[in-house]
Amino acid sequence: MTGIRLKRDFFIRDVLDVAPDLLGKTIVIMSVDGVPGRYRVIEVEAYRGSEDKACHASKGRTARTEVMYMEGGRLYVYLIYGMYWMLNVVAGAENDPQAVLIRGVENLNGPGKLTKKFGIDRTFYGEDLSKSDRIWFEESGFTPAVKISERIGIDYAGDYWKSRPWRFFV
DNA sequence: TCAGTGATTAGG
DNA sequence: CTAATCACTGAG
Numbered sequence: 001m002t003g004i005r006l007k008r009d010f011f012i013r014d015v016l017d018v019a020p021d022l023l024g025k026t027i028v029i030m031s032v033d034g035v036p037g038r039y040r041v042i043e044v045e046a047y048r049g050s051e052d053k054a055c056h057a058s059k060g061r062t063a064r065t066e067v068m069y070m071e072g073g074r075l076y077v078y079l080i081y082g083m084y085w086m087l088n089v090v091a092g093a094e095n096d097p098q099a100v101l102i103r104g105v106e107n108l109n110g111p112g113k114l115t116k117k118f119g120i121d122r123t124f125y126g127e128d129l130s131k132s133d134r135i136w137f138e139e140s141g142f143t144p145a146v147k148i149s150e151r152i153g154i155d156y157a158g159d160y161w162k163s164r165p166w167r168f169f170v
Numbered sequence: 171t172c173a174g175t176g177a178t179t180a181g182g
Numbered sequence: 183c184t185a186a187t188c189a190c191t192g193a194g
Contacts, residue, residue, distance in 0.1 A: 059179080059180095062178080062179075063178085064177085064178065064179085078177080078178085079175095079176070079177055079178090080177090081174075081175060081176080081177095082174070082175025082176035082177070083174070083175055083176080084175095122177095
């Protein structure tokens with residue numbers, strides 16, 4: 001079941017709109033032998049701008065966060081704990097650093113586990129989702145009920161930012 | 171509860 | 183250059 005690729009405009013909106021809208025969408029990833037894998041997104045988190053203490057861009061513009069300052073529709077990929085690649089989608093307008101962390105897809109929960117399964121690594125940093133031939137998102141025709149909670153794993157960000165209801169899941 | 175593992179960042 | 187930190191995971 002294939003769908004229409006999400007266009008750049010989908011991602012050039014506030015991350016608090018993009019993140020929940022990604023739930024139920026299909027992520028398509030090419031394997032090394034050219035066979036596309038298709039997975040339904042079921043869990044995401046929003047990281048919103050330089051004021052958000054949990055957002056990597058809160059410490060300012062660095063080499064790592066550079067892609068978040070670009071127009072929405074690209075991937076922000078980074079390594080955490082020396083072992084796990086995190087897959088994020090840049091959202092929002094240029095110079096407004098926002099991103100959506102993909103935390104889970106159907107039958108595969110955990111942001112580190114899905115990137116291992118997908119083969120995501122540093123070479124995906126900055127990948128353009130509107131043009132890439134190895135990863136993109138598609139419409140699915142499925143609109144799930146959205147559940148909401150606080151974000152996970154950001155104790156360092158302080159009570160206010162830790163308590164923002166910016167985790168969205170099915 | 172806690173160690174693994176290495177890129178990234180701030181600071182000297 | 184050093185040292186601290188980390189949007190996680192799996193073992194015990």
